[in-house]
Amino acid sequence: MFKSNPDFMRMAPTPERVLAVCRLVAQKPISETDLRDAMSLLNADVDIQPITESVNVALSELDLIKNQNGLLTLAVDESIISSPTEFRRYVSARVFQKKDTTFYLFTRWIIAQNERLFSLTNWESMAKTCAQEQAELKALNENAVLGWRFWAAFLGLGYLSGTMIIPNMKLRLEDVIKTEFAKKFKCNEAIRATDFIAWLSGKLPEVDMTGKLPLALSAALRTLHELHIIELATWQDGEKIMLYFVDGEPINDFTHITVKEA
Amino acid sequence: MSWKQYSSAMERYAIKTDDMATEDAYFMATHMPFAQLEVYRGGKTTATPKVMSEAEVFDNLVYNPDNEHRLIIVRGDNGTGKSHLIRYLKAKLEHSPATVYNPANEQLIFLRRLNNSVRGVFSQLLEQKVIKDNDVAEKLKKFVESSDAKSESAFKIEILHSYAAAVENDESEEVYKRAFHLNIASFLSDSRVKEHMMREGGAISRCYTVITAPSDQVLKDNTIFSADDFNVRKLLKEVHRQGDPRAQDCADTLLGDDDEVAKLVNYLNKFTRDVVQRCADISSESTKSVFVELRKDLKRQGKNLTLFIEDFTGFTGIDSELITVLSTEHGGDYADLCRVTAIIGITNDYYDQFRDNFTDRVTHQISVTYNSFSTEEFLVQMSARYLNAIYCDPDTLRDWNKNGAVLEDLPISKFAPPCKWETTTIEGKEVTLYPFNKNAIMSLYEHLPVKSPRRFLKDVIRAQLKEFFDGKEYGDDWHFPLNQANIQMSNDPHSSTIDRLESFSVAERNRLKSVLAIWGDGSATYAKADDGVETIGGLSKEFLNDIALSEFAGIGSGAKVPEKKPEQKPVDKEPDNKPKPVDGATKDYLKYKEDITAWFVKNESLKYDADYRNWLRTLFRGDAKQCGAVNWQDIGVPAYIADERLADLAAYYIDDQSQPANAEKAIVFMDRSAESRDALFALNELRYAKGWDFEGAAYYQQRLITWLERRKDEVIEKVIASKIDNQLPVLEWCIALQYLKACILGHKIDMSSPVTILESLMKDIKRNDKINRETREWNDLIQFTQNKEADFFNAFNMLKRSAATTMGAIHFSAEGTIKSCYRTNELISAVEHLMESEWDIEKALPEAIPAKHLLYNPATLLKSLYTSVKKAMAAEITQVDEVLKKVEGYVGDINKDNLISTLSAIQDLFSVFAQNGILGANDLRTKYEKAPVEVATEILEHTEKLISAKNASAVMQLKIYSDNSLNKVSDFLRDLQVIAQKAETEGTKATNAIANISGVSNMAELSDAAKESMKELHGLLKNAEVYDDATN
Amino acid sequence: MLLTETIKNSTTAIKTRRATLENKQNAELYTKALLQLAQQHDAIKSILDCAAEMKAKGIVEKSVLPKSVRDDLLTSVGDCGSAIAEGNLTLDAVKVLQTKGETYASQLKLVWKDAATKYAEGTKGYLSMISGLTQDPRKARELGDNITRTVEGALSIGAINKLVADVKEAKDITDSFSLNPAIEAFLKKVSAQQATVADLNDDVMKWLKEKQLLSKLRLRFTL
DSSP, X not given: OOOBSSOOOXXXXXXXXXXXXXXXXXXXXXXXXXXXXXXXTTOTTSOSHHHHHHHHIIIIISOOEEEETTXXXXXXXXXGGSSHHHHHHHHXXXXXXXXXXXXXXXXXXXXXXXXXXXXXXXXXXXXXXXXXXXXXXXXXXXXXXXXXXXXXXXXXXXXXXXXXXXXXXXXXXXXXXXXXIHHHSOTTSEXXXXXXXXXXHHHOTTSOOSSSOOHHHHHXXXXXXXXXXXXXXXXXXXXXXXXXXXXXXXXXXXXXXEEOOO | OOHHHHHHHIIIIISOSSGGGOOXXXXXXXXXXXXXXXXXXXXXXXXXXXXXXXXXXXXXXXXOTTOOOEEEEEEOOTTSSHHHHHHHHHHHXXXXXXXXXXXXXXXXXXXXXXXXXXXXXXXXHHHTTOOOOHHHHHHHHHHHHHHHHSOHHHHHHHHHHHHHHHHHTOOOOSSSOHHHHHHHHHHHHSHHHHHHHTSTTSHHHHHHXXXXXXXXXXXXXXXXXXXXXXXXXXXXXXXXHHSOHHHHHHHHHHTTOHHHHHHXXXXXXXXXXXXXXXXXXXXXXXXXXXXXXXXXXHHHHTOEEXXXXXXXXXXXXXXXXXXXXXXXXXXXXXXXXXXXXXXXXXXHHHHHHTHHHHHTTOOEEEEEOGGGTOSHHHHHHHHHHHHHHHHSOHHHHHHHHHTTOOGGGOOOOOOOOSSOOOEEEETTEEEEOTXXXXXXXXXXXHTOSSOOHHHIIIIIIIHHHHHHHHHHHHOSXXXXXXXXXXXXXXXXXXXXXXXXXXXXXXHHHHHHHHHHHHTSOSSOBEEEOTTSOEEETTEEHHHHHHTTOTTOOOBSOSSSOOOOOTTSOOTTOOSOOOOOOOOHHHHHHHHHHHHHHHHHHSOOOBSSHHHHHHHHHHHHHOOSSSOOSSOGGGTTSOHHHHHHHTTSGGGEEETTBSSOOOGGGOSEEEOSSHHHHHHHHHHHHHHHHTSSOSTTHHHHHHHHHHHHHHHHHHHHHHHHTSBTTBOOOHXXXXXXXXXXHHHHTTOOOOOSSHHHHHHHHSSOOOOOTTOOOSSHHHHHHHHHHHHTHHHHHHHHHHHHHHHBOXXXXXXXXXXXXXXXXXXXXXXXXXXXXXXXTTTOOTTTSOSSOOTTOTTTHHHXXXXXXXXXXXXXXXXXXXXXXXXXXXXHHHHSSOSHHHHHHHHHHHHHHHHHHHHTTOOOOHHHHHHTTSOHHHHHHHHXXXXXXXXXXXXXXXHHHHHHHHTOHHHHHHHHHHHHHHHHHHHHHHHHHHHHHHHHSOOOTTHHHHHHHHHHHHHHHHHHHHHSOOBOOSOO | OOHHHHHHHHHHHHHHHHHHHHHHHHHHHHXXXXXHHHHHHHHHHHHHHHHHHHHHXXXXXXXXXXXXXXXXXXXXXXXXXXXXXXXXXOHHHHHHHHHHHHHHHHHHXXXXXXXXXXXXXXXXXXXXXXXXXXXXXXXXXXXXXXXXXXXXXXXXHHHHHHHHHHHHHHHHHHHTOOOOHHHHXXXXXXXXXXXXXXXXXXHHHHHHHHXXXXXXXXXXXXX
């Protein structure tokens, strides 16, 4: 899933499975054979392939587990796997920094499509169009996108709806804000939008924030604002950051942002 | 002029409550020429009409230079304007130049509303100086005046007596026998009856009104007597008891017989005409003669008559006389009668009723129809005229009227709207439509329940203007514009945005939306034109300021000026109400939209909530192939559990849905709010477009996601019936159930490690009929597992499926063979915890367990199972004790040596049996052929197991006893019993046999005797003489 | 009770029964043997008595009991006696005695027949000769038959004594028969088996011819 391009982005290693592998390994160091037996409970009907792939993702792509003398052991602190939220934040803090992965490249492309995404009414057309337009992703096929979508939804890039993904990065943005914001800024204080975006672009490398903010991010900001998790404001004479225009939305730009204390 | 003055001008002059009371000046100023009038020759309704304009009608029908006899009927339904037409024709005639109308030789009589009282009619006639005969005039005058003077009660009595007299004098026996007439008369004279008839609203009062009400009152009723006058039980009974014999008889007839009552009512009503005439002191002849006299008189004067009767619906007793007179053609036999042009307005209903009376006499019919007045042109013109009339100074108008009310000279008001505004022209002059515009006029007209000029005038022009003037006058509490029909903005996103404007009150939001929907282009888009003019939704901002909606800044920065959306305006559309054919999908889309709107705006119940809840289900749960918007399995909720909990439509509840349900049981609750409305709209759009590829998708996604995110945590908690970080230990419960079941059914469990335990338990555990249990209680446990098979199955199913991972749509978790790997770590944790508790988690089960709850069902089952297990183990222990004691009874202390010696003894016994030809118990014989030490070891193992469990917990006992050691030991005991029995039996047999073997008792004597005899013989032989035969 | 005990009691009873049964059978056999022995004793004693009586009554001159037989019998009797003393008399042993006894008895019967015939011959012959001439011929004939019968019949003390008695009676009759003294003398001699050819004088011959008894006398050699 997170290999350098080109990567098939297999479907089988879903977040649920990868986490289950890590948690099993954390209980006791275990050989891969034993792990396969355990996770299939020796039931002949159970497919082994997804287990193997999930192990690979945990082992080689996300560095969650390591192989010591033939036994798999946990390579990270136990707190990382203590809840899906922690797990998610760990993964999302990492995978978008690796800019040579198919995952990253495709994510970036998807976000940049904005409303055009809606006309790509299914995964196949998304894959085909991207493959045509992005040279480095020319090997991309439907299966890869099908694989990508589970992690995309999991990491909070959007919401799955039929054969499409609704671009709204509420969860991703919230994760970043909840984990990183307080390190740089104060809560309950109006921060200049430009400062905020400058900082944010480092945390969300998959989003191009040089011009108007893309729809996915704009939608996230709007949602967080409506839920009163943040407050967007437009002050006179402030330097505006433009959101992606959506007819009917009251907020299409902001000069300041306040993050409410959790 | 001030706002107050405008308002006043409107109320008092321009648009009066009784619109026919409008004074002439205003009438003329606001008159709308009728464009399309259908004209028929003759009285039949089946001919093809000719379409004429108002002017043409006047020229051809009213203007009668050739003095043709004319009886023209103007027909039309109420409110279509026929009265208006007649009035106008009369006014036009009046104002016509002398070549057309010359008072010297043309008498013009205009009778308003002839359907009011007799008195009213006569007053008018007097006023109009119709009555020529002085005697008659005097008589009528007297009547009119006396109607004022005479006391009401006296008059009423007179009326009642008149009826009674009429009945009494009725010679015909068509309805009743003559004798009965007297009964009726007597009945009517009964004091109680009289009182009843003369009550307020009673027959006599009605009749009184008919005769004496002033001329400007419109009467509706046609009949005097009604059933209510007679079917009063109390009254009838009283008369029956106390009235005179005749009255009694009548009362009896009526009592309880509705048919008789109706008969009497009809009978009496027939006399109304006569009574009226009598009381009004006129006779039909005299009525008729009045008009005949009039014509004669005019003829003598050399004049002709043009008679306008505005509204003719008669019952007053003179209608048919009038018609007769008016339809008599002059000339010939009637050369003494003047020519008459009668123009009479009647409703279509009346015409139908009395058609036969008319059809032969009528010369023309003019039909005023819908077609005449529903075009945009007409309505806009009409609005303009009325507005103009309102905005004009009354005196100016009156002057204009005095001077002939020439249309070309119509005064134009100086009213100036606050900004550039729509206008129209009246006779080439520009007139403002402010505060209306064409959109508003057409939209409001289209949404009238009954579309007629009158209603338009009242409910659109007047109603809206009233609010407008009030608002302008008082400045606060604006209600303008009214929006009875709840016309919605066509741009939903904008509409919903306005709904979310917290700085506006709800009333203001509604007003704003109404203005934008009805006046504007349906959107709230802000735009600034090059010339600096600001518009919102195509409306000048000045206008909005003027109506106290200045706070609203519109939506959008005006980057693009959207085109006008023409959906709301029916531009010159055909005035037929047939909807254009739309396809099924669009129909559904629109019906849902309407339903959702009505739910939010009008607080109505949701009609199609089943469909919406289904959409919500797809949103949260996905469908058979695709994921929903919540990735359950990745956020820590097993796919199976989410799928099951969210499967039933009853889990979704929308406030005020029509499907009755328990809101508290709902997992997803949708409140009635703007946000929810938007979410439903979004889902509706999504459904209609079969995807997100439609205009406004981004907006709708935003609404939907925000709605979702606000409620997601709560929904998750409801799905798992707990907090996300402290979930119910469902897996543990299910594993415990499998474990207990396995023990109960004697299924082997590999206890080496949690994984091996799981492998043993994650299987279908079936009953093994080969295992026989010793206690009824254990068998009851087995029966329990059979009886609750479905519950066990469900728990096991849940265990497997919710522990399995799921890729993609959560629906996959519920179907088919499980091919996906397990979250074994969770299973292991559960097993470890269970092992720590020695598999007895009864105390850890929740106190109160909700019934029939997917997640709690295993706990429910577990609770009753533990109870049963504990009971069974108590019984088992008792049984163990008993069995062991009994075995001890046979074996002594249960140890190896004793067992061996017992077993050896058994073998011994059987061999003795064999040696002694004792048959039977062959199976036992074979069974205990094995070396005693072997068997002893076995038995000892089992008994030690049994003993070891005695101090263990019930669940541990269950496990220990699971492999049925008790049965083995019990079998052994049973064998011992059988063997002991057999041994005893045979032993006793032998002992008895021994006793019965009689020994030879005199053995010793016989022996002695024999001995002696031998001795004797011996002696004999010895002494016997012998011969030596050796040599012989 | 412990099963072992129960079983023990049972097996003991069963074994005892078996033994008892066996014992009973043995006792029965023993008693049977004793009874049979008693019978044999009686039988043999009876034979011995007969033998002695035969001699005593003169039917035989010498003992008719061979020594070997007597010794044999002694042995057998002795055996039986010992067996009784030891309590293990068998039917076989008795059978042996029985056989011996019966063998001698049949021997003796022949001897008797022979001897008895001889003894009674003359008298019976003379009687039969004169039976018709006696006072009671029927009785004489009957007597003659009886004697024949007894001779033919079983040997017993009774038989012996009866023979003797009958012969005596016959003799008495013949003795009391009045005949020509010469004939009488002759008949007497015949019955005594003393008559010789010399005795056949003319008187005798005439008498014989008269009585048609010519054929009734037979000559034989004697020692």
